[in-house]
Every structure is written in C-alpha cells, then in structure tokens.
Amino acid sequence: MKLSKIGLSLFTGAALLAASAQPAFAGEQKTKPILGIPKSALDDFGGAAGVHAWVESLFYYIMLDNRISHIFREFGNVERQIALNTQLEQMVLGGAVEYQGASMSAAHADLGITMTQFNAVVEAAYNACERNNVPYKTCNHLIAALAPFTRVIVTR
Amino acid sequence: MNGSQGSKLRLWSCAAILGAAAAMHSGLASAGYNDGKVFLTGGVFTVDGAGGGGAVPWATITGYETRDGINGGVGYTYANLPALQLNVFGGAIGFYDRFELSYATHKLSLNLSNLDTVALVAEAAGLDLGTDPWNSTLQMDVYGAKLRLFGDAVYTSDSWIPQVAIGGLYKENTTKELIRTLGANKAKDWEAYVAATKVFFPLSTLVNFTVRYTSANEIGLTGFGECSASGCTNDKEFRFEASVAHLLSKNTAIGFEYQQHGGNLDGKSVTVAGLPLTGLTDLLGGVLGGVEDALTQEKESDWMDVFFAYAPNKNLSFVIAYLMLGNISVAQDQNGFYMSMHATF
Numbered sequence: 001m002k003l004s005k006i007g008l009s010l011f012t013g014a015a016l017l018a019a020s021a022q023p024a025f026a027g028e029q030k031t032k033p034i035l036g037i038p039k040s041a042l043d044d045f046g047g048a049a050g051v052h053a054w055v056e057s058l059f060y061y062i063m064l065d066n067r068i069s070h071i072f073r074e075f076g077n078v079e080r081q082i083a084l085n086t087q088l089e090q091m092v093l094g095g096a097v098e099y100q101g102a103s104m105s106a107a108h109a110d111l112g113i114t115m116t117q118f119n120a121v122v123e124a125a126y127n128a129c130e131r132n133n134v135p136y137k138t139c140n141h142l143i144a145a146l147a148p149f150t151r152v153i154v155t156r
Numbered sequence: 157m158n159g160s161q162g163s164k165l166r167l168w169s170c171a172a173i174l175g176a177a178a179a180m181h182s183g184l185a186s187a188g189y190n191d192g193k194v195f196l197t198g199g200v201f202t203v204d205g206a207g208g209g210g211a212v213p214w215a216t217i218t219g220y221e222t223r224d225g226i227n228g229g230v231g232y233t234y235a236n237l238p239a240l241q242l243n244v245f246g247g248a249i250g251f252y253d254r255f256e257l258s259y260a261t262h263k264l265s266l267n268l269s270n271l272d273t274v275a276l277v278a279e280a281a282g283l284d285l286g287t288d289p290w291n292s293t294l295q296m297d298v299y300g301a302k303l304r305l306f307g308d309a310v311y312t313s314d315s316w317i318p319q320v321a322i323g324g325l326y327k328e329n330t331t332k333e334l335i336r337t338l339g340a341n342k343a344k345d346w347e348a349y350v351a352a353t354k355v356f357f358p359l360s361t362l363v364n365f366t367v368r369y370t371s372a373n374e375i376g377l378t379g380f381g382e383c384s385a386s387g388c389t390n391d392k393e394f395r396f397e398a399s400v401a402h403l404l405s406k407n408t409a410i411g412f413e414y415q416q417h418g419g420n421l422d423g424k425s426v427t428v429a430g431l432p433l434t435g436l437t438d439l440l441g442g443v444l445g446g447v448e449d450a451l452t453q454e455k456e457s458d459w460m461d462v463f464f465a466y467a468p469n470k471n472l473s474f475v476i477a478y479l480m481l482g483n484i485s486v487a488q489d490q491n492g493f494y495m496s497m498h499a500t501f
Contacts, residue, residue, distance in 0.1 A: 033313045035358040067192075115222040115253075116192030123194065126406050136405045137360055144357035147313040 028103045030092055033144040041145075042093040044138040048086070051093070055085045057128035058121075068120045071111060092145035105152035112156045190225020191470055191500075195406045197310050197355070198250065200465060200473050201231025201498040203375065204325055205246040205260030206300045208351070209399040210477055210494060211375070211415045211459055214364045215321035215353035216309055217302065218258065219250035220470050220500055226251050229500035231260075235479060236494075239487035241265045242377075246298070256323075258300040264377050266292045268487055274337075274426055274451065286333025294377050295330045309353040309362070318354035325349075327376040338485060339424040339453070340379025341388040347372060349397075359402075362409075366397040373420050373456065378485055382420040393418060407467040415459040426451040426486065457482020461494065473498045 038044075045051050059082055063069045075081065084101035091099045101107065122143065129139035198221075199207040199214045207218025210233075219227030228249030235242040246260030275287035286292065302323035309319035329335055329343040347370040355362045371380045371392045381390030395418065401411035463477035477494035484490045 031314055033358065034316055035356060037358070114192075114224050116190060116224045119192045119194050119222060136403070140357040140360050144313040147311040147357065150308075150311040 027099050027101065028088060028091070030094075031145050031148040033148070035144070037092070037094050037141055037145055039094065041138070041141045042090060042095045045089075045093060045134060045142065046132075048090060048095070048097075050132070050134070051089045051095075052082075052086045054128050054132050054134060055082050055089060057131045058085070058124055061124035061127045061131075062121060065120055065124060068117050068124075071113070071117065089142060089146075093142060103152075104149045108153045108155065113154050114156045115150075115154050118150060118154050188226040190222055191220040191227055192222040192224065193220040193227075193253070194310065195470065196403070196409060196465065196467050196473065198227075198500075200475055201229070201233065201246065201248070201496055203233055203242075203244050203260065203262070204300055205231075205244075205248055205258035205298050206302055206323060206325070207248055207250065207256055207258070208366075209364070209401065209411070209413050210461055210463055210475060210496065212364060212366050212397040212399045212413050213300075213302065213323055213349060213351055214309075214366070214399065215304065215307070215319040215351040217250040217253050217256045217304055217321070218248040219256075221250050221253055223253045227500060229498055231496060231498040233494070233496040235492065237479065237481065237484075237490040237492040239266065239268050239490060240484065241267075248300075254304050256300075256302040258298075258302070260298045260300075262294070262296040262298070262377060264294040264296075266294065266485075268292075268485070271426065271451075271486060284333050285337040286331050286335070287337060292334055293331070294334055296377055297328045297330065298325055298376075299328075300325045307352075307354075310355050313357050316354075318352040320350065320352050323349050323351065327372070327380075329376060329379055335379035336383075337426055338373075338378050339382055339384070339421050339426070340373055341381030341383050341390045341420075342371075343379055345371060345376065345380040345390065347376075361403065362399070362401040362411075364399040364401075366399075368395050368397060369393070370395060371418065371420065373418065374484055378421065380420075382424065384424065389420075401463075401465070409465040410463065411465075412462045413460065417456045417458050419456055421453045421485070422455045424453050426453070451486060453485050454483030454488055456484070463494070471500055473500075 059078060062072055087097050087099040090097040126139060197216060198219050199216045202208040202213055203211055204213055206213040207216055208214035219229060221227035228247065230247040233244040243263045244260050248256055248258035250256045271287060271292060275285065278285045278287060300323060302321050304319065304321045307317050307319035325347045327345060332343040335343045347368055349366050349368040351364060351366040353364040369392050371390050373379050381388060395416040397415045399411060399413045401409045403409045460480040461477045463475055465473060465475045467473035475496040479492055479494045481490040
C-alpha cells in the first residue's frame with residue numbers, strides 16, 4: 001500500500017518532469033506543402049552531404065549580409081547552428097533524420113525578426129543554391145518546405 | 157477647357173511620382189524606405205500602372221517593400237502593332253506591402269488608312285472628329301489604387317489560400333471627339349477589380365486570376381460603353397483575366413496572359429458628328445469603293461500575350477512580349493511586339 005503510493009508519486013513526479021521538459025525539446029515538425037515534396041528531393045539536393053554543404057554556403061551568405069549577420073552572430077556557436085540546420089533541412093525534405101534543435105517558434109520568439117530580415121535569409125538561400133549548383137527547381141522544394149515557418153519566425 | 161485641366165492633372169501626378177521617387181532615392185524618406193521583397197514578387201508595370209503582369213493587375217503590391225516600409229518605381233511600355241503604336245509612361249508606389257497608388261498615361265497612335273480617309277473628308281467638311289488625316293492619337297490617363305485584403309502570395313506554401321487584393325482604376329480619355337467618332341458613350345469612367353495571386357514553389361510558377369468590373373472598350377483607349385441610334389448605354393460587366401508566370405530562375409520568367417474584353421463597339425460604323433458614316437458614303441461613292449464596310453468596327457477580341465521577363469537586379473526589370481490583341485476597332489489581326497521597363501528605387 002505504502003510502497004505503491006510512493007511508486008505512484010515517483011511515477012507522477014517523473015511524468016511531470018518529463019512533461020515540463022517537453023517544450024524545450026519539442027523540436028520541429030515536418031511542414032506540409034500543398035503540392036507535397038517529391039521523394040527524390042533530398043537526393044536531388046545531394047543527400048546529407050549536399051544539404052550540409054548548402055547550409056555552410058547559406059551561413060556564408062548570411063554572414064556577408066549586413067542586414068542579418070548580427071542576428072546570427074549574437075546567437076553564437078555558428079557550427080552548432082549549421083549542424084542543427086542541416087538536420088532540419090534534411091527532415092523537411094523527407095529525410096529520416098531526427099532534428100535535435102528547438103522548435104522554430106521557440107528559437108525565434110524573442111528575436112523580433114522582421115519580414116525584411118526573413119527575406120534576406122531567403123535571398124541567401126537562393127545564393128547558396130546557385131553557389132552549390134543546386135538547380136533552381138530543386139531549391140524551390142526546400143523553400144516550399146521551409147516557407148510555412150514564416151508565420152512563427154517573423155514576429156514583428 | 158477640359159483638355160487643359162486634364163493636362164494640368166497629368167503634370168501634377170507626373171511631378172508627384174517623380175518627386176516621391178527622387179525622395180526615396182535620395183534617402184529623404186529613408187525612415188520608411190524598404191527593398192526587402194524577394195525578386196519579382198512585386199510584379200512589374202502593367203499598362204494600367206498597377207503592379208502585376210503586362211495587362212493584368214495582380215494581388216501583389218508594387219515595389220520591393222515588405223510590410224516594414226515603402227517602395228516604388230517608374231515604368232515605360234511600348235507596343236508596336238501593325239495599325240497602332242502604344243506608349244505608356246507611369247509610376248506606382250507601394251506602402252507596407254499593403255496599399256498601392258499608381259498612375260499611367262497612354263499615347264496610342266493609330267495608323268489606319270480607312271480612318272485617315274474619314275479624317276480627310278472631315279477636314280474638308282470642317283468637322284471636328286478628333287482625327288487627323290495622317291494619324292490620330294488617343295490619350296488616356298489612368299489613376300489607380302489597390303488594397304491587399306488577406307493572404308500571402310509567396311510564403312503560405314501549406315495552404316491553397318492565395319493573396320487577395322481589391323483595386324480601383326479611374327481612366328480619363330482626353331481625346332473625347334475621337335471616342336465619339338468610334339461610337340463609345342463615355343471618355344472617362346472607373347473600373348474595379350479583385351485579384352488573387354499565388355506562387356506554387358514546387359512548380360516554380362506564379363498564378364494570378366483577376367475579375368474586373370468594367371464597361372471599357374480596349375481597356376478604355378476607345379472609351380466606355382456605346383452609343384447607337386437608340387441611345388447610349390454604359391453597362392458594366394464582370395470580365396475575367398489571368399496570368400501564369402513560370403520562373404526559370406529567381407530573376408527570369410516566361411508566361412502568358414489572357415484578358416477578356418467586351419463587345420460594345422462590335423459591328424458599329426465609325427460615326428461622323430453623331431451620324432453613322434453611311435450618310436457620307438454617297439459623297440465618297442465613286443472615289444472609294446466599299447468605304448462603309450471598311451469603316452465597320454470589328455468584333456473586339458480578347459487580349460492574349462506570351463512574355464519573357466528578366467530582372468538583372470532589384471532596381472530594374474525588362475519584359476518582352478508578343479501580343480495577340482486580334483481585332484482593334486476597324487483593324488484586324490493586331491499582333492506584335494511589346495517591351496516594358498520597370499525601374500524600382
């Protein structure tokens with residue numbers, strides 16, 4: 001009786017802990033573009049290595065852009081940002097990859113990102129595609145997959 | 157009297173647009189200045205002045221501003237068709253990707269030998285038909301406003317809801333006599349439209365549908381409504397328009413447009429001083445055979461075009477198109493070249 005009570009409270013405590021920890025590790029869900037993402041999208045991008053190379057180019061162009069570079073610099077640990085973005089981009093393109101970062105809303109909630117800054121990142125994304133010889137049409141599948149995040153990223 | 161008022165108004169609006177453009181360019185309005193929109197997503201310069209394709213206004217707001225500021229530009233369009241040449245100059249300003257003001261002025265030169273003949277006769281008879289024995293020029297000013305209602309044409313890739321805007325245009329044709337000669341009722345009138353635009357990223361394609369409420373003949377270049385022996389009418393109707401633009405790369409697009417037209421002036425004879433020209437055919441009789449037939453206006457065709465658009469950078473875009481405008485007034489098969497430039501600040 002007593003033991004089971006202790007067991008129950010331990011269990012509830014653990015459950016509560018897990019629940020409270022949940023939002024921080026909620027991660028992000030795959031988006032659902034209306035026309036879908038073709039099965040070949042990730043391969044077209046050059047697989048995991050291709051996406052990683054693209055994210056590195058993305059950050060190269062972001063860091064060159066005075067309108068947005070400070071935001072990413074202040075956030076710090078660019079290597080980690082590149083690693084997490086590589087996971088996220090693979091996931092939204094349909095890759096069986098676990099994204100270990102925070103949700104898009106949690107990650108951007110306090111940054112006060114404007115539409116102009118968001119568009120600047122999109123421009124960097126297209127530049128990165130060109131730099132990495134990712135065809136425009138393939139690039140647009142990634143843009144389609146990331147576009148719905150606009151709602152939670154742009155808060156101003 | 158009216159003409160001078162019109163030209164004064166035109167001068168003012170030109171000055172206002174150039175002034176605003178200069179202010180934006182020199183950074184006087186730097187507090188509101190913004191050019192953060194992604195390539196070509198503001199559309200280009202339509203013949204109505206509004207942001208959109210070539211003839212069809214889109215739901216997108218002109219210029220490269222986002223919701224954070226103001227942007228705008230000036231445009232020039234030239235169309236060369238067998239019987240006519242159209243020059244359009246104008247400008248548009250977009251406010252916070254929400255509201256747009258536009259202005260365009262048209263100069264349409266008609267090189268119609270049959271109309272020139274009428275002009276010769278009219279001149280000999282001392283009648284003012286607004287025509288000229290060598291060529292006749294139609295002039296029109298277009299003032300426009302557009303309000304974005306809801307939706308995001310670009311980023312809502314997980315929803316079928318397009319960006320939707322409503323717009324109004326006030327068109328003032330300053331060559332009233334020629335409008336009357338061509339059988340139209342009014343030289344100035346308003347139009348209203350609803351436009352829905354959406355970018356489909358997986359297809360790299362932008363699709364726009366517009367419904368326009370209007371009584372225009374050839375977008376107003378040959379007036380609004382019609383007059384006949386039984387009186388004048390100016391009945392507005394809903395007409396359908398569409399643009400499809402496929403992006404080959406982020407700054408290059410190809411596509412086509414369609415614009416439904418009305419039939420107010422179909423089968424009407426060119427009129428002289430309120431009388432159908434039939435009265436004059438006796439006079440012309442032996443000199444020119446079949447003059448009556450030649451002065452009967454053709455069935456107004458819907459407009460179609462295929463285009464190529466290129467924006468080397470955010471400050472400049474070019475559109476080259478092949479226009480298929482069909483029958484215009486007394487002329488058939490008006491197909492030809494279109495070139496438009498849009499400079500944004």
